[in-house]
Amino acid sequence: xxxxxxxxxxxxxxxxxxxxxxxxxxxxxxxxxxxxxxxxxxxxxxxxxxxxxxxxxxxxxxxxxxxxxxxxxxxxxxxxxxxxxxxxxxxxxxxxxxxxxxxxxxxxxxxxxxxxxxxxxxxxxxxxxxxxxxxxxxxxxxxxxxxxxxxxxxxxxxxxxxxxxxxxxxxxxxxxxxxxxxxxxxxxxxxxxxxxxxxxxxxxxxxxxxxxxxxxxxxxxxxxxxxxxxxxxxxxxxxxxxxxxxxxxxxxxxxxxxxxxxxxxxxxxxxxxxxxxxxxxxxxxxxxxxxxxxxxxxxxxxxxxxxxxxxxxxxxxxxxxxxxxxxxxxxxxxxxxxxxxxxxxxxxxxxxxxxxxxxxx
Amino acid sequence: xxxxxxxxxxxxxxxxxxxxxxxxxxxxxxxxxxxxxxxxxxxxxxxxxxxxxxxxxxxxxxxxxxxxxxxxxxxxxxxxxxxxxxxxxxxxxxxxxxxxxxxxxxxxxxxxxxxxxxxxxxxxxxxxxxxxxxxxxxxxxxxxxxxxxxxxxxxxxxxxxxxxxxxxxxxxxxxxxxxxxxxxxxxxxxxxxxxxxxxxxxxxxxxxxxxxxxxxxxxxxxxxxxxxxxxxxxxxxxxxxxxxxxxxxxxxxxxxxxxxxxxxxxxxxxxxxxxxxxxxxxxxxxxxxxxxxxxxxxxxxxxxxxxxxxxxxxxxxxxxxxxxxxxxxxxxxxxxxxxxxxxxx
Numbered sequence: 049x050x051x052x053x054x055x056x057x058x059x060x061x062x063x064x065x066x067x068x069x070x071x072x073x074x075x076x077x078x079x080x081x082x083x084x085x086x087x088x089x090x091x092x093x094x095x096x097x098x099x100x101x102x103x104x105x106x107x108x109x110x111x112x113x114x115x116x117x118x119x120x121x122x123x124x125x126x127x128x129x130x131x132x133x134x135x136x137x138x139x140x141x142x143x144x145x146x147x148x149x150x151x152x153x154x155x156x157x158x159x160x161x162x163x164x165x166x167x168x169x170x171x172x173x174x175x176x177x178x179x180x181x182x183x184x185x186x187x188x189x190x191x192x193x194x195x196x197x198x199x200x201x202x203x204x205x206x207x208x209x210x211x212x213x214x215x216x217x218x219x220x221x222x223x224x225x226x227x228x229x230x231x232x233x234x235x236x237x238x239x240x241x242x243x244x245x246x247x248x249x250x251x252x253x254x255x256x257x258x259x260x261x262x263x264x265x266x267x268x269x270x271x272x273x274x275x276x277x278x279x280x281x282x283x284x285x286x287x288x289x290x291x292x293x294x295x296x297x298x299x300x301x302x303x304x305x306x307x308x309x310x311x312x313x314x315x316x317x318x319x320x321x322x323x324x325x326x327x328x329x330x331x332x333x334x335x336x337x338x339x340x341x342x343x344x345x346x347x348x349x350x351x352x353x354x355x356x357x358x359x360x361x362x363x364x365x366x367x368x369x370x371x372x373x374x375x376x377x378x379x380x381x382x383x384x385x386x387x388x389x390x391x392x393x394x395x396x397x398x399x400x401x402x403x404x405x406x407x408x409x
Numbered sequence: 410x411x412x413x414x415x416x417x418x419x420x421x422x423x424x425x426x427x428x429x430x431x432x433x434x435x436x437x438x439x440x441x442x443x444x445x446x447x448x449x450x451x452x453x454x455x456x457x458x459x460x461x462x463x464x465x466x467x468x469x470x471x472x473x474x475x476x477x478x479x480x481x482x483x484x485x486x487x488x489x490x491x492x493x494x495x496x497x498x499x500x501x502x503x504x505x506x507x508x509x510x511x512x513x514x515x516x517x518x519x520x521x522x523x524x525x526x527x528x529x530x531x532x533x534x535x536x537x538x539x540x541x542x543x544x545x546x547x548x549x550x551x552x553x554x555x556x557x558x559x560x561x562x563x564x565x566x567x568x569x570x571x572x573x574x575x576x577x578x579x580x581x582x583x584x585x586x587x588x589x590x591x592x593x594x595x596x597x598x599x600x601x602x603x604x605x606x607x608x609x610x611x612x613x614x615x616x617x618x619x620x621x622x623x624x625x626x627x628x629x630x631x632x633x634x635x636x637x638x639x640x641x642x643x644x645x646x647x648x649x650x651x652x653x654x655x656x657x658x659x660x661x662x663x664x665x666x667x668x669x670x671x672x673x674x675x676x677x678x679x680x681x682x683x684x685x686x687x688x689x690x691x692x693x694x695x696x697x698x699x700x701x702x703x704x705x706x707x708x709x710x711x712x713x714x715x716x717x718x719x720x721x722x723x724x725x726x727x728x729x730x731x732x733x734x735x736x737x738x739x740x741x742x743x744x745x746x747x748x749x750x751x752x753x754x
Contacts, residue, residue, distance in 0.1 A: 112553060177554065225484035225489075227516075253485045
């Protein structure tokens with residue numbers, strides 16, 4: 049019987065210096081860097097949205113579970129900054145950040161997660177079922193790997209219809225071991241689709257570390273098998289994420305085919321609301337806290353003379369207030385009514401022939 | 410080892426020796442511990458079942474006791490977990506695979522449908538697929554869709570599979586142990602709403618009960634109420650309420666396994682009471698309830714004094730937490746359904 053021992057230690061596709069001390073001072077990689085605070089605002093909105101969700105759980109306003117992306121904000125922020133508003137994005141179960149970065153409203157998302165009528169899915173789906181096709185957001189997804197084939201289809205439609213749109217499929221490190229990942233990459237490869245697969249590698253698939261659960265030692269290098277360009281970058285450096293994304297997205301848009309971008313990051317909280325985090329050490333967590341993407345961007349803006357730290361903090365206070373106010377608005381929104389449970393389950397014409405079953409009041 | 414036919418009889422209890430109060434999580438853990446201890450061919454596999462002890466901690470301490478070769482943490486790959494279990498089973502091992510939620514098992518459905526259910530038949534009986542696929546199912550934990558659904562009908566509809574759904578700690582332990590020992594593949598649907606909701610005495614000694622045999626969870630004479638899994642508790646509660654409020658005596662049949670289905674126990678009960686209702690948690694269309702009713706009609710139509718009532722989920726996606734209670738059959742809804750059948754003349 050094969051055991052999980054003796055597997056190759058995990059390495060990234062190319063050497064990536066992840067040195068928090070050096071961030072913000074490396075002028076050479078800053079050519080395309082934001083000259084304003086827009087990335088910081090997006091990351092702060094994601095961070096404080098997630099923290100507010102956490103608080104709403106603690107208050108008993110939301111039940112079940114939620115998967116929060118605190119610590120990973122730079123990835124969706126940098127990637128989506130490289131996209132056009134009509135490009136497509138599919139996200140993961142930890143997908144609030146991608147949704148916000150793609151332009152979904154905090155109010156609509158709070159409403160959805162709180163089960164309110166004004167939610168993106170009329171308050172029926174919750175955290176893992178937030179979608180807004182009008183904004184090119186194909187949805188967060190309750191199933192690991194569920195979004196990858198869907199993004200392939202979106203990219204194919206863009207190519208067939210000549211829309212010039214690029215699809216991005218976010219996925220976690222665990223999904224690199226799912227069949228759907230390989231099926232999607234192969235299809236994108238053979239059809240040279242305008243798609244970028246973005247791995248949010250936060251080192252653990254729930255409790256399973258990439259170091260012992262990814263054969264061959266690299267997720268990014270798996271792209272080579274599908275004839276696809278790839279890169280591994282520091283996913284906690286929003287500038288680096290943007291740069292790499294822009295490169296991959298531009299190539300995809302210009303007909304140069306798909307790519308896989310692996311962003312190394314870290315989820316600062318547990319996998320879900322019930323995670324004891326027994327699989328990782330507190331020391332490791334502390335080390336990654338020092339690489340916090342928002343603190344790094346704050347230092348960069350200050351160091352580059354774009355925004356003094358005091359102004360950044362004032363901006364953060366404004367974001368905190370905005371998030372709180374949107375959450376309060378959502379809390380005040382009417383809960384989705386039980387009488388609407390049968391709405392949109394099947395097309396209206398079919399619903400009329402469903403046997404006259406009435407919904408409970 | 411003993412076999413229980415009816416967990417209600419004190420005679421069986423005394424035969425079983427020392428008893429311990431435990432919830433369903435503890436009882437399932439005990440069954441896997443029994444199996445790992447007594448059969449070297451048994452291996453557990455699934456995501457996060459080792460150090461993390463499973464999403465619901467059902468595999469607690471088993472990695473420490475039996476080691477990484479027998480309690481195997483797998484990558485996130487439901488299809489490969491079940492496909493891998495097929496390969497293990499072909500060569501005489503007894504895999505007990507865990508899906509984190511029944512809603513994630515669709516990723517593995519092709520393996521279940523194409524291989525698990527067919528190998529015995531395809532190899533003309535030479536390679537039975539002796540394996541158990543455990544998965545928590547059902548609502549009541551106020552989670553999202555994939556974490557709350559009841560789709561037992563998919564598996565019951567597939568020839569070649571057993572579909573087992575325990576309702577209490579003791580029968581969960583006995584049925585899981587029996588399922589692991591069973592030479593056929595068993596889909597073992599664990600009602601997660603019941604996991605920690607109540608405790609029951611469970612014998613320390615290994616105990617099994619036969620697959621395909623229903624139990625009378627409560628005797629009664631006026632109407633038969635057929636339930637399974639998580640619905641047995643509210644069914645019993647409704648029966649008690651109706652006894653107190655309406656002086657109606659409800660017999661509750663707990664299917665325990667929905668495939669094979671114990672037609673005899675169902676029809677025998679209906680022959681006694683003359684009226685029947687079925688309660689199912691899953692969507693109503695083409696559910697197990699429809700199969701129960703078909704069997705009553707086929708084998709006991711002339712005993713019926715009233716149309717049979719279906720009480721259950723609705724044909725909609727499982728609603729988000731705030732509307733969950735409107736979807737799940739409650740004791741009150743069940744009691745009202747029973748009253749309709751009783752009122753029919």
